[in-house]
Amino acid sequence: MTTAAFGQINTEELPTWGSRSADCFEKIKQIGAGMYGQVFKAREIRTGEIVALKRIRMDNEKEGFPITAIREIKLLKKLHHENIIKLKEIVTSAGPEKNDQENQDSKKLEGGIYMVFEYMDHDLTGLADRPGVRFSIPQIKCYMKQLLTGLHYCHVNQVLHRDMKGSNLLLDNEGKLKLADFGLAKSFATNHDGQLTNRVITLWYRPPELLLGATKYGPAVDMWSVGCIFAELLNGSPILQGRTEPDQLNKIFELCGSPDENNWPGVSKYYFYNNFKPPRPLKRRVRERFRRFDCHALDLLDHLLTLDPNQRWSAKQALDAEYFWVDPLPCDPKSLPKYESSHEFETKKRKQEQRQLEEQNKRPRLQHGRLPPYQHTEPHQMKDTQPSFSAGPSHHPYGKHPAPPGGPSMYPPRNQSGAYNPSRGGHVGGYSGEPYPPQGRAPQYNGSSMPASGPRGPPGGYGVGPPNYSQTSQYGGPAPGRGLNNRSQQYGRQ
């Protein structure tokens, strides 16, 4: 099940020889920016198809076509999987010297080389950062499962992604998740004894072995990042926000305990071990800090945030974790709510604009953070989860931002067919024989059926925010009253 398209022959027709011109596309707007260049949303004029164009930066290139782009193209042309972004083609656009000023209308693309990708509506960070968006547990499981399936495919094909983070996980409105940005990715088949750089992966998602100076590493580096992403989804905010590399290591050790030869054989041989090992022994606190997560989530997280890369779970092991096979099951991607497009680039921009507006109005800035998912409250877990809320990290948005009433729930409409039950031998029968006990995991609240309630969040706070996404109709239907009880039990602390 996990090997998906591996070894499958791709029978798709090859595009005709030679690349097309970028004039086939018209620019809609910029949706991303980074060290690699810019990303635009664009429309193919002939077909009307919406695509994402990533401009390959060519300035400051003494050596012609950048080798980083060559790596990305080589890898993407080899990887064909439903959970990996599809590189459709590469187009070139005439240099700017040919476009004289007056001819340069805003829809025309700047000169350069563009990678053409299928368009995805969101990235995970952008979506999670949207005011009021809150993921449900089946939704998180659904995303995590797709993320791990895509990454497993990379790893069996001997490709390390090396920049796993929320903003590189793209989502479409069908609920599909795809791994993107292979600009740092590397095939690890070719050089077994070659040295790899440890200056990869965004700091907050970088595993301890890289921070300690490892130059030989494998798929486990991506799995650490997956652990960080997973915890972030459940937690509502990034869990290890180091400012510098030593600070990042400290934060890791504070959470995962100090490394030693017992829990991580060979750790003392790392280049920076003696410089950065904690002065006094620290206890592992993963289960303590995240004790409000349910036990299966915690079990998975514990195995992902394992210091020793050799003991850390692989993507395959993670996919086999109990978490994905117990109720609530990962939902069907298609059952997920449709959101208006959001990318981290835009969410950031929107936040900046909001900040400016608030400063102009001299209004106190409203605290806004991501909301952690609804917890699924089986009675015996309630005891555990409740007290931990107050024990959570101080920046936890719940501290200042109680769940606003009546916001549109991000909970997928819960009908029996929506349950995503991927066939895993034997299990299927077991689940169908046992009717879904909806009361256990249905924090659908009445409020969502009230169309007047509008976007979530305190009124007035998001004047320049996104237009009201009118999704209420999606949830209006089946919301049963019983969910309300759960929620007030769980969140009604004040």
Added chain:
Amino acid sequence: MASNFWTSSHYKQLLDQEDVDVVLPLDKEKGITLEDFKLIKMHMANYISKVAQLVKVRQRVVATAVTYMRRVYTRKTMSEYDPRLVAPTCLYLASKAEESTVQAKLLVFYIKKLYSDEKYRYEIKDILEMEMKILEALNYYLVIYHPYRSLSQLLQDTGLNDITLTQVTWGIVNDTYKMDLALVHPPHLIALACIYIASVLREKDTTAWFEELRVDMNVVKNISMEILDFYENHRMITEERYNAALNKLPSRV
């Protein structure tokens, strides 16, 4: 290499011999015959290996570069894409794709050392410009599979522990890049043909081993015949003959 050959663009781009042996109209006008066409490509393959030896890159880079060059000329004319520029540029691009980069200025330096002829003299900016055109012509399909990989596995499998046989086979594989074989046949069949020839040369009996393989021996024999034909007819081609063919092409100078 990640992924496998059968799902690769390389496999899907394999061509029929008839499609490779096409002299495009513009080149025909210049008087280029099929024989000239093949000779020029052979000469350029040699050119690429000579430069590669000077800049010290692995054989694999040479093999990829030659394959790029041959692919380019299934679609582009030599009149428009001067082989004397395409060849070093393919080496430059292949050095990036195979992770053993060579600086453009180093390449230019050695080209000058190798050929005093003005017609070979190209500058860095020419190479960088041509690189873009080649990338487009190749439609950015840059991953090439070579017989070298299957070769060592196959040789081990034969159970013939003969270093000379290995070296002879390796040499024959290198020579296959002087032909268009890589555009037409999958790499493991080319490897088998090379083992076949080498074992005959070294008088090793591999018949039983070949019989156990589940491959079409007719294809292997055809490839072997083509290689032998090459050794018979094309080993002693004089520089003049190459130049005569090249001189039919327009040149910058």
